[in-house]
Amino acid sequence: IITVCVRDVVFIKNLSHEVLTGFLDKKLGKSLSQKLSPPDGVNGGVASSGGDMGLPVGIAGPRNITVECDLSGFAKSFEHAILAMDKLTAHQTEKMEELRGLDC
Numbered sequence: 001i002i003t004v005c006v007r008d009v010v011f012i013k014n015l016s017h018e019v020l021t022g023f024l025d026k027k028l029g030k031s032l033s034q035k036l037s038p039p040d041g042v043n044g045g046v047a048s049s050g051g052d053m054g055l056p057v058g059i060a061g062p063r064n065i066t067v068e069c070d071l072s073g074f075a076k077s078f079e080h081a082i083l084a085m086d087k088l089t090a091h092q093t094e095k096m097e098e099l100r101g102l103d104c
Helices: 007-020 025-038 071-084 091-102
Strands: none
Touching: 007 025, 007 071
16 A cells, blocks of 8 residues: 555646556566565575575576556545545635636
């Protein structure tokens, strides 16, 4: 579960595009795979005996981490966030009142 603070419609629409197209899944999976893969030639194991005791051993390629967004959960959160943005902030309300007072 990832929580993101959404402050504007542009951000949430861009996030929605990334989630619904699957790009976010791929980007997060690739990034985590790179960050969490062991160095070349190390599989996370260590020698338990002999002169190499405690040293990394083994051969392994990069880990392939798969990330999947819960689209139903995202849709509910997206709806809630979009509907919450229909309320003006105090500053926006003040500026709107100023504009209403102008003779156009």
